[in-house]
Amino acid sequence: MTPTVSLMGLEKAYGRTRAVAGIDLTAEPGIMGLLGPNGAGKTTLMRMLATVLAPDAGQVRLLGHDPSEADGRLAIRRRLGYVPQEPGYHRNFTAFEFVDYVAILKEMTDRRARHDEVRRVLELVGLSDVSGKKIKALSGGMRRRVALAQALLGSPDLLVLDEPTAGLDPEQRLRFREVVSAVATDATVVLSTHQTEDVSAVCQRVVVMHEGRIHYDGSVRGLADGARGRVWLAADRHPQAQLSWRTGDGRHRNIGDAPAGVELVEPTVEDGYLLLVGHGAQEAAA
Amino acid sequence: MSEIWHAERGDIARYAAGVIDDTRAGSIEAHLVRCADCRALLADVAGAAGPDTGAGRNRLDATWLAIVDTLDDPRPTVVERVIRRLGVRHDTARILAATPSLQGSWLLAVVVALAFATVAAQTGTDQGLALFLVLAPLIPVAGVTAAFGPDLDPTWEITAAAPGGGFHLLLLRAAAVFATTLAVATVASLTLPGLSWTAAAWVLPALALTLASLALSTFTSPERAAAAVSVAWILGVLVSGQETRDVLAAFGADGQFSLAAVALVAAVLVARRRDSFEIRSQL
Numbered sequence: 001m002t003p004t005v006s007l008m009g010l011e012k013a014y015g016r017t018r019a020v021a022g023i024d025l026t027a028e029p030g031i032m033g034l035l036g037p038n039g040a041g042k043t044t045l046m047r048m049l050a051t052v053l054a055p056d057a058g059q060v061r062l063l064g065h066d067p068s069e070a071d072g073r074l075a076i077r078r079r080l081g082y083v084p085q086e087p088g089y090h091r092n093f094t095a096f097e098f099v100d101y102v103a104i105l106k107e108m109t110d111r112r113a114r115h116d117e118v119r120r121v122l123e124l125v126g127l128s129d130v131s132g133k134k135i136k137a138l139s140g141g142m143r144r145r146v147a148l149a150q151a152l153l154g155s156p157d158l159l160v161l162d163e164p165t166a167g168l169d170p171e172q173r174l175r176f177r178e179v180v181s182a183v184a185t186d187a188t189v190v191l192s193t194h195q196t197e198d199v200s201a202v203c204q205r206v207v208v209m210h211e212g213r214i215h216y217d218g219s220v221r222g223l224a225d226g227a228r229g230r231v232w233l234a235a236d237r238h239p240q241a242q243l244s245w246r247t248g249d250g251r252h253r254n255i256g257d258a259p260a261g262v263e264l265v266e267p268t269v270e271d272g273y274l275l276l277v278g279h280g281a282q283e284a285a286a
Numbered sequence: 287m288s289e290i291w292h293a294e295r296g297d298i299a300r301y302a303a304g305v306i307d308d309t310r311a312g313s314i315e316a317h318l319v320r321c322a323d324c325r326a327l328l329a330d331v332a333g334a335a336g337p338d339t340g341a342g343r344n345r346l347d348a349t350w351l352a353i354v355d356t357l358d359d360p361r362p363t364v365v366e367r368v369i370r371r372l373g374v375r376h377d378t379a380r381i382l383a384a385t386p387s388l389q390g391s392w393l394l395a396v397v398v399a400l401a402f403a404t405v406a407a408q409t410g411t412d413q414g415l416a417l418f419l420v421l422a423p424l425i426p427v428a429g430v431t432a433a434f435g436p437d438l439d440p441t442w443e444i445t446a447a448a449p450g451g452g453f454h455l456l457l458l459r460a461a462a463v464f465a466t467t468l469a470v471a472t473v474a475s476l477t478l479p480g481l482s483w484t485a486a487a488w489v490l491p492a493l494a495l496t497l498a499s500l501a502l503s504t505f506t507s508p509e510r511a512a513a514a515v516s517v518a519w520i521l522g523v524l525v526s527g528q529e530t531r532d533v534l535a536a537f538g539a540d541g542q543f544s545l546a547a548v549a550l551v552a553a554v555l556v557a558r559r560r561d562s563f564e565i566r567s568q569l
Contacts, residue, residue, distance in 0.1 A: 047443075051565060052443055052446040052569070054565045074449055077451075089441065100360055101441075104377040107449050109377055115358055
C-alpha cells in the first residue's frame with residue numbers, strides 16, 4: 001500500500017537557520033504525534049505537509065501525489081484538512097459563515113449540501129449552539145474548534161493539525177481526542193503538539209523532532225521505555241540528574257543516569273521525551 | 287381561539303405526499319400549527335406511508351431543513367450583494383466579498399486618497415495633475431497587494447491549503463480589486479479641470495504597475511514587491527520630469543509605450559511563475 005505521507009531527505013532553511021535538516025518519514029492511516037520544543041521545525045514540517053510551503057531539497061509525496069506539480073497539488077488539497085498553528089479568521093464572520101466560506105474554497109458548490117456538511121462538522125466539534133455567534137465573540141478554545149471544524153470538511157484522507165489543542169480546556173481536549181480518534185480509523189492524522197498527554201491518549205505512533213531532525217520515531221510506549229531505569233524520586237535535586245523538578249508532593253523527580261540505591265519509578269512518555277530533547281523541551285514547557 | 291374547521295383527509299394526504307399546490311399547502315400548514323387533531327391525522331397519514339420513508343415525513347423533514355437552511359444561510363454583506371447584482375455566482379461572490387481590500391474601510395481609504403489628489407489637480411497646474419496621475423495607479427497596486435499574501439489576509443494559510451484557494455482565486459480577487467479601484471479613479475478623473483487625454487493617462491500605468499507588483503511578488507513578499515514598484519514608479523516620473531523639464535513627460539506616448547511593454551513582460555512572468563503563488567518558498 002502506498003503510504004499517505006512519504007518524505008525523503010526533506011530540508012528547509014530560513015537564512016542560516018536549518019528549520020528542517022534532512023527528514024525521512026512515512027505515515028499511514030492512524031494518528032502520528034509530532035512532539036518537539038519550540039523551534040524544533042515542527043511548524044515548518046507541517047506547512048510542507050499542508051502544501052503551503054515548498055522544501056529547499058528532498059522529495060514529498062502526499063496521498064500518492066507530488067505537491068510541487070500543479071495537478072498533484074490540487075489532488076492533494078481536495079483530500080486534505082489543515083489546522084495551521086495560528087489559524088486566522090475573518091472576525092466579523094459567524095462560526096457558520098467562516099466554515100461555510102472554507103467549504104466554498106473546498107469546492108462544495110451545492111449550497112444545500114454544503115450547509116449540511118457545515119452543520120455536521122460544527123456538531124462534531126460541539127459548536128452547533130454557537131454557530132450563529134461572531135468569531136470575535138468566541139473564546140480562544142472555541143475558535144480553535146472552529147479551525148478544527150473547517151479542517152474536517154469533506155472527511156479528508158490527510159489531516160494536518162498543528163497544535164490544535166493549544167488553548168483548549170480539559171473537557172474540550174477530551175472532545176478533541178474523541179473526534180480525532182474517530183476520524184483516524186480511515187484517515188491519516190499528523191498531530192503536532194507540545195502536550196505529551198495528547199500523544200499518550202490518542203497516538204499510535206510518535207515522532208520527536210529537535211533542531212530540525214528526527215530524534216525518535218516509534219511507539220508511544222517505546223518513548224516512555226527509553227527512560228526506564230533513569231527516573232527516580234528523591235528529597236532533593238540530584239547532582240547526577242539531567243533534569244529535575246519538584247513535584248506536587250514536595251519530592252523531586254530526577255531524570256538522568258540514576259545512581260545506585262535510588263527509588264526508581266515507572267517512566268512516562270514525558271520522561272522519555274524530556275530525556276531525548278533535554279533542556280530545549282524544558283524551556284519550551286516553562 | 288378554537289378552530290371551527292378541519293382539513294380534509296384527502297388534502298392532508300396530498301399535503302403529506304407533496305402533491306398539493308403551494309397556496310393550499312400554506313393554508314393547511316397554518317391550520318396544522320393550531321390544530322392537534324389534524325396534526326394527529328397527518329401523523330397517521332404519514333405513518334401509513336411508512337415511518338421513515340413516508341412522503342409526509344419527507345415533506346416535513348424537507349420543510350424543516352429548508353427553514354434551518356434559511357436561518358443558517360449567511361447574510362450577504364453590502365459588498366457581496368453588489369457583486370451578486372453583477373451576475374456573479376453566490377459562492378464566488380462570497381469569496382470575493384471576503385477580500386481584505388474590498389472591505390468598506392479600504393474602499394473609504396481609496397476614496398479619501400483620490401479625493402485629496404483630485405483637489406490638488408483642481409489647482410489647474412501641471413504639478414497638481416501630475417500628483418493625481420502618479421497616485422491613481424498606485425491605488426490598485428496597494429489594493430491587489432492587500433488582496434492576498436501571508437501578512438494581509440488573516441485566513442491565508444487555510445485558504446492556501448484549499449483546492450479553491452490557489453492562483454485562480456488570486457486572479458479573481460486581483461481582477462475584482464483592480465476593477466473597483468479603476469471605477470473609483472475613473473469617476474475622480476472625470477472631475478479634473480480641462481478634461482483631455484491626460485485624464486486617462488493613469489490607466490495603463492495602473493495596469494502595468496499592478497502586474498509588475500504581482501510578478502515581483504513571485505520573488506519576494508507582496509508588500510516588498512508593491513513598495514519596490516511604487517518607489518520605482520515615483521522615481522521614474524520624477525527623473526523623466528527633470529530630464530525633459532516637463533513634469534507630465536512620463537505620461538506621454540513614449541512613457542505609455544514603455545509601460546505597455548512592462549505590463550506585457552509582467553503578465554508573462556506572472557503566468558510562468560504562477561506556482562509560486564500557490565506554494566510559497568518562504569513564509
